Amino acid sequence: MTTTTGSDTIERVGVAGSGIMGTGIAELCAKSGLDVVVAVFSDASLDKGPQRLAASLDRGVARGKLTAEQRDAALSRVTYTRDLADLADRQLVIEAIKEDEPLKLDLFATLDKIVEDPHAILATNTSSIPVVRLSAATRRAEHVLGLHFFNPVPALPLVEVVPSVLTDRAVSDRALTFVRDVLGKQPITSPDRAGFLVNALLFPYLLSAVRMVESGLATAEVIDQGMTQGCSHPMGPLRLADLIGLDTTVSIAQAMYEEFKEPLYAPPPLLLRMVEGGLLGKKSGRGFYPYA
Template identity: 40%
Template sequence: MHKIAVLGAGFMGAGIAQVAAQGGYNVIIRDIQKSLVEDGINTIKQELDYLIEKEQLTQSEKEKVLARIKGTTDLAELSDADIVIEAVVENIAIKKQLFAELDNICPEHTILATNTSTLSITEIASVTKRIDKVIGMHFFYPVPRIKLVELIKGLETSDETIKIAQSFVRDINKEHVLLKRESPGFIVNRILIPYLNEAIFVYGDGIAEKEDIDSALKAGAGMPKGPLEISDMMGLDTLYSITMVLYNEFKDTKYRPHPLFSSMVRAGYYGEKTGKGFYEYD
């Protein structure tokens, strides 16, 4: 196994491409526009420069990592990849369309992985003729700094596919947990989202100021970051999307979004990435 392809050059896709290249793999990163691909590669360069500043990487190592990464807008260039990791928008219709196309482009041995944080692996796999070679491979933002990868079995994911995915995750210096069957939100988000959502309700209901909510969880529960800080870091649009998937799947009111949360997302207040969420950012 030598070549990894990443679909989507946003923050998640760029991060996955970076850690794969740092792990010694040749990587091709693809997006629909050249400007998006260039933005993704620039994101990787900035992250590598950060590692150099922290004395965790040398200039020579940076150049070797970048030499392993190629950008493209042509989906056909993924035809010789050993693993394709899809990291596009969290929309089941778009993911299924891409997987159907990849199934026709890629050779039989290629494993198709999705970075979805909530959606059904089995449903995504259903549009392919290789349902045994489709797996969930959920990375966390920011990918270069968060060690965990959730591996999620679809209904027909083979043991061999799981072994290859586990080997890849170890090669890129990540830790993994394996879900024996898919479930909305997997492990982390199924536990994390209600926690964040309840903090949003405490704030939205006017019970406490945002700073006090975050301080309470940091000082009282030993959390390194407060729940509203985490929400802004995740991206409120992403958090809202995951919350709604869990709400619709489980029909449990603990997942319902607060009206203030919904209004913030509609206003485009997504947190750190837009400069405004629960907090404001420069």
């Protein structure tokens, strides 16, 4: 399935990064019938990336969400590479690397030189960095926007489409149509400000929960029980922070605090110490909770 703007048809998608988010985006695009090239940045990721994708698709088969044939077809549509030049023919490239502004700026500057189609969309999955800041690394700011997916990408229906003040209206309309009609997600247009829309609401809540633990007011278990059983949230704030990654939580909070200087966005000392100690949440095996 494809979407068009004039003669433009998005059939070839590139994903830069093969972590949790990059893998989820690649899986979603492959299951939507698109040709996907995933660029990775280490030899280890050349092995781990395909393994992570296959494991996710296998879970989908085990849960009855897709057939073995659909899994195999999706896998056949995804290629992994260490050479960014292999993204040259892509019509849409989605950046999904670490939430590190200098790294993202370097990547966008490189993609700008590599991607041949002048109408190709360069998108970022950043959770907090203003899109216009990343677009400044390119000579095609009108074709740069944010596509902010949520974890787990295959399951959660929402995608924030984030045009900057320099993004062409036709490009953002094309992205909205692509997300809705090709990927089958529910897009919303969010403002280009640190945290966008969802995280601007979510992160003060998460950080308040961390401060409750830090002050000794309540344990993580009690706080999470209160929100799941008292407010019908599917997951409590501390377990959600572990799922997001405590390092990512710090990065997003710092970006929002830098932009707004609001104390509610400042990461609490406990959170900073946990990250400095390597307690990153589910990804490291321990955060506010232990993981197998």
